[in-house]
Amino acid sequence: MLEYLSKRIGMAVVTLFVIMLVSYLLLRLAPGDPTKTTIIGENAATQGISSEKNILAQNKSLREKLHLDKPVYVGFYLWMEGIFLHGDFGESASVDKGRPVAGIILERLPVTVSLNFFAILLTYLLSIPIGIHSAVTSRKGLDKGITFFLLFLYSLPTFWIALLLQACLCEGGKWPIFPIRGLSAETTWGHGTWNILLDTAKHFILPVFCLCYTNFAGLSRYARASMIEVIRQDYIRTARAKGLSEQAVILKHAFRNALITLITLFADLLPWLVAGSIIIEFVFGIPGMGYLSMMALNSRDIPVLMALFGFGGALTLAGIIISDLLYVAVDPRISFDKR
Numbered sequence: 001m002l003e004y005l006s007k008r009i010g011m012a013v014v015t016l017f018v019i020m021l022v023s024y025l026l027l028r029l030a031p032g033d034p035t036k037t038t039i040i041g042e043n044a045a046t047q048g049i050s051s052e053k054n055i056l057a058q059n060k061s062l063r064e065k066l067h068l069d070k071p072v073y074v075g076f077y078l079w080m081e082g083i084f085l086h087g088d089f090g091e092s093a094s095v096d097k098g099r100p101v102a103g104i105i106l107e108r109l110p111v112t113v114s115l116n117f118f119a120i121l122l123t124y125l126l127s128i129p130i131g132i133h134s135a136v137t138s139r140k141g142l143d144k145g146i147t148f149f150l151l152f153l154y155s156l157p158t159f160w161i162a163l164l165l166q167a168c169l170c171e172g173g174k175w176p177i178f179p180i181r182g183l184s185a186e187t188t189w190g191h192g193t194w195n196i197l198l199d200t201a202k203h204f205i206l207p208v209f210c211l212c213y214t215n216f217a218g219l220s221r222y223a224r225a226s227m228i229e230v231i232r233q234d235y236i237r238t239a240r241a242k243g244l245s246e247q248a249v250i251l252k253h254a255f256r257n258a259l260i261t262l263i264t265l266f267a268d269l270l271p272w273l274v275a276g277s278i279i280i281e282f283v284f285g286i287p288g289m290g291y292l293s294m295m296a297l298n299s300r301d302i303p304v305l306m307a308l309f310g311f312g313g314a315l316t317l318a319g320i321i322i323s324d325l326l327y328v329a330v331d332p333r334i335s336f337d338k339r
Contacts, residue, residue, distance in 0.1 A: 001328075008324065012317040019313040020306065024076045027302050028068075066093060066302055079306065090303035095295045101307045104292065111183060111288035112277055118204060119211035120269065127216050128262065131223025136250065138228055147221075154217035162210045162283040169206065178202050181285035207284050211277060215269065222265060226258035233257075259330045266326075267319040271312060 060069075067075035082088040089101040096104050130150070134143045167173050170180035183203045230236065231254050239249045281290035289308065296304040327334045 005321075005325075008321055012314075012321065015317060016310065016313050020080070020310055021076060023309040024079065024306060025072060027300075027305060028072045028075065030300075062093065065091075068302075089307045092301055092304050094299035094301045095292065095304050101303045104304065105289070105307055105311065108288050108292050111286060112281070112290060115183075115204070115207060115211065115277060115281075115286065115288060118208045122208060123212040123215045123219060123269070124262075127219035128223050130216070131220040132227055132250065132255065134220065134224040135227030135231065138224075150217035150220055153213050156214075158210055158214060159279050159283060161213070162206070162280060165206050165210070166283070178206050183207075183286055207280050207286060210280050210283075219262070219265060219269070222261050223258065226261040227254060230254045230258045256330060260327065263323050263326045263330060267316070267323040269319075271316040271319060 063069045067078050070078070079090070082090060087102075089105075091097075092099050092101055092104055130146060134146055137143045165178075166180055169175050169177050171178075172180065179199075179202060184200055227250075231250070236249060236254055239253050240246075244253075277288065278290035278293050280286070281288045282294050285291075289311070292304065293308050295301075296308065
């Protein structure tokens with residue numbers, strides 16, 4: 001197992017290097033000069049209209065700092081050197097000017113992690129039972145109704161649902177049940193523990209729902225298809241012939257073998273949710289990685305974007321490795337010690 005794991009980690013490191021190289025090339029080859037937008041915006045906000053000479057001097061200084069005055073391969077080498085030799089991802093050029101990129105990401109990472117943790121948990125807790133029930137009641141009226149409802153949810157755009165929920169259920173809407181922005185109340189002084197937990201839960205409900213409702217259809221359909229394929233196998237008929245209860249046959253024998261497909265989907269679901277949180281965090285004003293990505297894209301903040309691309313690539317590769325490890329725990333026929 002250790003040999004297999006070391007090989008997969010080595011391949012993941014090489015893959016991540018290629019991802020970072022392609023990302024840096026795309027950012028450098030994109031039209032426009034990100035330093036000009038940053039500098040003009042700063043001068044307009046602080047000093048009004050600055051002299052052209054002053055703008056050019058600031059532009060030159062920022063280009064040197066971001067290594068944009070050097071060839072692409074030299075700039076990429078210097079960026080990678082800063083990471084591996086000094087653990088330095090650089091400083092933000094515009095999002096939070098002058099602050100280390102690593103500090104900005106670590107500050108916002110727990111927000112996105114907590115949001116996506118609950119989204120993944122809710123997705124699997126609801127989708128798998130729905131898929132199992134649909135497989136057991138295949139081609140019946142209830143199964144058709146569930147399929148129609150889930151596909152209807154899947155067809156609704158995430159940003160549209162988020163805005164609709166804000167207009168109906170948030171502060172200022174028709175039924176102001178939930179807060180409209182953020183993940184916590186601005187002030188908690190004097191509030192009890194249960195009041196704080198209840199307020200936090202209210203902030204989480206709508207963003208988490210918007211993140212996971214589209215996955216209900218896909219994951220439950222995969223669970224249904226896997227279960228239907230498994231329950232038609234000979235060993236399932238043998239288990240029923242031995243007198244085992246239907247619940248034992250479905251949950252103990254069929255479901256465990258159907259988990260392979262669901263584990264494979266986890267590798268895609270994890271990075272997809274993080275990418276999808278860009279829209280949700282922006283709509284609900286949540287200061288997480290998604291909101292940071294939106295601001296960095298708008299201002300062409302290369303150091304922040306490179307760090308975010310690296311994080312997204314590492315998350316995808318980690319999801320694949322975790323899926324491979326879970327295969328062994330689910331299916332005893334799979335072993336890393338055998339070819």
